[in-house]
Amino acid sequence: MDPTTTAAVTHQYLSEVAAPVPLQFSGDFLELAVLFFVIAVVAAVLGARGIAGVSMTVAKWLVIIFLALAVISIIL
Template sequence: MLELAIAFFVLAIIAGVLGAGEVAGLSMDIAKWLIIGFIVLAVLSLVWPG
């Protein structure tokens, strides 16, 4: 999941440099939600016993 977030972040940077604002914004939103999901799952795996 973290790899996908990094990929979308890189895509957003490239799209922003090339002037595709909507693609960059959408990619950043997707990357943001993937990172949030990764953090939530990481915390749950640390807290949940077993």
């Protein structure tokens, strides 16, 4: 092969190699936290204090996980 063909093949090969993707996350944790918060509010209004407490605890932990992942993704 001549040098131009070799360079073209090398360039094509390097362009097909996957570039590193930065750490990304979606807002799924936040959406789930809002869902559990709504469940907790509805359960509290209906008088189901146990379900409301558990739902609120799950929502709190999901928000904490979301914030931790947000900070990590901003740093990286």
